Amino acid sequence: MTNSHANPLPSPSEDRRSGANVSLTRDQAVDETGTPLTPAQAFDALYAFCAPALVRQAYLLTGRHERARESVEQAFQLAWQRWPEVAHDRDPAGWMRATVYECALSPWHRFRRRGDTPDPPSDPADRALQSALLLIPPSYRRTLVLYDGVGLDLPETAAETEASTPAAANRLMHAREALAARLPELADPAELHRRLVRLASTERLGAGEPAGVRTTGERRTRFWTRSAIAFTATIIGATTLTLRTAPTHYLAPVSPGHAVHGLPVQGMLGPLPPEALKLRAELRKEAAGGPERLAPGVR
Structure with missing residues (x-):
């Protein structure tokens, strides 16, 4: 929070904006001895400067202690993932404030458990x-x-x-x-x-330690990276298996069989009666001694 203003639409005030921005670029992110800060040190400095006030502002937006702290930690974890962008921003504190507000007012909070009531x-x-x-x-x-x-x-x-x-x-x-x-x-x-x-x-609203926020953000990034790799490998494996087992040409479906009606029943062959045996013997005898047309021979 900054100094009060009485006018409904005041003009920009130098004293109100003094100290509001923090520059953490490579050229200006230095400690008291003039040594350039490491990314972790610069992040910790930004966190120490902004986090306490942002937790209070997030509480005004949400009315909930835990959600206010979660919003600030989530925003700083995102900032650590995108640190080069944040460090070179002309107003890192403004970048953090906008991100915290987005996290605090995210519509996804409506799906939280019912116990998430105002404090x-x-x-x-x-x-x-x-x-x-x-x-x-x-x-x-x-x-x-x-x-x-x-x-x-x-x-x-x-x-x-x-x-x-x-x-x-x-x-x-x-x-x-x-x-x-x-x-x-x-x-x-x-x-x-x-x-x-x-x-x-x-309200007594404390922010977590910057090292813990960085560690949690890195752990979460590793988890999602590994999950993405595993998901990609699963998709590749499933695609390869499909290509190897899928048919390579069209196979026409076989029509189901059905019974055919109206055809005469084929008789079953059995032993010949005596009359048939006698007739067969006579026919064979006549064919052997009959005209040549009935029993052709080799010439």
């Missing part, structure tokens, strides 16, 4: 403010926290929320109107800023 503060006034905040649409809530909580000016808020300046101003006005309708004392922007800072500061 209300002990003060009744803070509980009322938190309830009113959580009733605002996420895009309006994000704009309100950036402008009235963090203290960004309107163009910066619009850029960070990936919206036009008029759209950001419209979201801000609707968010303020929604809060003022439930808590009339928050119609004053200065009072709203003070209450947001108090709500974020009263």
Whole structure:
């Protein structure tokens, strides 16, 4: 959280933005002795600078302690995976803030277990403010926290929320109107800023150690890399097996057989009766002694 501003749409303030950015490029990421920092040291410095405030801001967005910490750790794990990009960004702190907000307001949280309920503060006034905040649409809530909580000016808020300046101003006005309708004392922007800072500061929200965040991120990256390799190998094996066992030409299906009706039944051969045997003997005798046409001979 930064200093309060009383004007509804203030102009950029130098003192408000002083110290807000951290440059961690190779040329400027140095320690007190002038020695360039290693990537791990630069990451730890960025984490120590940003994580405590980002946990409090994520709590304003979600109203949940555990989700706020998870969002910050997830964002920094992603930053460690993409560290060259983050280290050379003109505003690494802004990059981290935008990523934390995306993680905190991700629509995938709606599929979490039912026990994921808000963690209300002990003060009744803070509980009322938190309830009113959580009733605002996420895009309006994000704009309100950036402008009235963090203290960004309107163009910066619009850029960070990936919206036009008029759209950001419209979201801000609707968010303020929604809060003022439930808590009339928050119609004053200065009072709203003070209450947001108090709500974020009263809860004891600690961030994890940077080394643990880096280790968890590396372990998760290795897991997904190995899973991707195993999945790819499985697909290749299944494809190879299919190519080796699949038919290489078309085989016409064999029609099923069926019975043929209407044909005469073929008689069964058996022993000849005496009359038939006598007739057969006479025919053979006559054929042997008859005309040549009946018994042709070799010439």
